[in-house]
């Protein structure tokens with residue numbers, strides 16, 4: 014390490030002379046000590062662990078083998094085309110398409126969704142005010158796509174008990190400006206599959222394309238169906254479905270940066286592409302938002318699929334399904350906890366029928382080694398804790414239930430969540446857009462947030478209680494302010 018005064022770097026973050034790989038890896042290991050574990054069964058969101066060291070090794074090595082290949086120009090690096098054709102082809106074959114189904118390998122669900130919305134918008138150049146009709150439970154990526162692409166998002170209410178999209182409400186929201194309607198298979202927040210066939214049929218009658226967001230479910234549901242789960246048709250085999258997104262970096266168990274966007278027809282895929290020849294450099298033609306891009310994620314996804322094979326995915330699906338059934342059953346025995354709706358996949362939202370402080374429960378579980386993801390109330394849909402159960406979850410399911418039961422016992426005496434009324438009132442009056450980062454950061458301790466902790470905020474309940482009590486627009490302002498403060502080193506420790 015070069016930390017003496019004489020060798021202090023002139024440029025922060027850049028050493029005066031190069032450092033050894035061993036030192037760098039030691040730095041990374043130290044930094045990662047505060048991260049959630051990425052392997053095993055205790056992180057029930059963000060990560061998807063196949064639990065198979067040989068599969069991980071194949072992905073790692075394939076990723077590294079393609080580390081320096083640039084997907085910018087497929088004529089310069091034809092390996093990218095060959096791999097992408099295989100990955101897209103395998104995905105299409107499992108999701109109602111075939112080897113002629115047009116697709117794009119993208120960096121993730123959000124990019125797939127952005128491109129699906131771009132393709133639909135660009136199919137209607139006659140419209141100056143295009144609209145996108147979604148169920149309220151659709152992923153935030155559709156709101157992001159609307160914001161980035163200038164498409165108005167029309168959100169429709171879902172069935173308040175089952176959390177599924179309401180096809181009638183969606184049909185009623187369609188106008189002659191609607192460029193796309195959306196269904197989730199399943200939704201992330203509640204893990205339920207929307208009535209895809211009805212939504213797509215109505216869209217087709219109106220001549221409107223229909224996108225199925227199978228980002229989380231696309232590479233899971235077919236294997237659950239093989240394991241005997243009742244999975245309604247949701248893919249390109251359903252008449253009226255015109256595009257579908259399926260993330261391989263979720264239940265494909267591939268390293269991050271891997272999703273596939275499928276189109277029913279070639280003309281739609283063309284509209285997702287972008288070309289530019291009005292500048293003096295090389296002619297740009299991109300299938301994705303990124304232009305230069307490493308081929309590592311593509312190779313990692315390809316290798317993971319090849320290393321697991323159908324049998325591997327089927328086995329992981331079976332294990333995840335068994336874990337989910339056990340969680341749903343086990344939660345019934347925990348006083349105050351419920352499962353929201355009837356999950357169709359292996360994603361579960363835990364709610365409360367006794368006003369338990371779920372945010373405190375998440376902290377208690379985290380202190381006992383299990384991460385559960387808080388989801389705030391919105392549009393009349395209750396706050397809950399999210400669990401994604403994967404192929405490795407089955408091994409730890411009894412530990413998880415024991416932790417949930419202990420955590421529920423610990424928070425029951427607290428009663429319902431009590432947001433800090435004074436801070437809520439203050440935040441409702443302050444114009445957050447006018448605050449500078451330093452003033453905002455100075456407010457954080459009052460809300461129980463300590464930016465100076467190297468380990469990140471240990472207790473998130475105060476933050477979640479506060480955010481939950483505020484309208485979504487204020488939450489968004491606070492969240493962006495928080496991010497800005499977090500990335501401002503002079504405000505932290």
Ligand SMILES: Cc1ncc(COP(=O)(O)O)c(C=O)c1O
Nearest residue numbers: 121122123152154201226228229
């Ligand atoms: C249903 C669904 N759609 C879209 C996304 C966005 O995917 P990403 O985080 O890869 O951009 C997710 C992520 O969880 C999802 O579950």
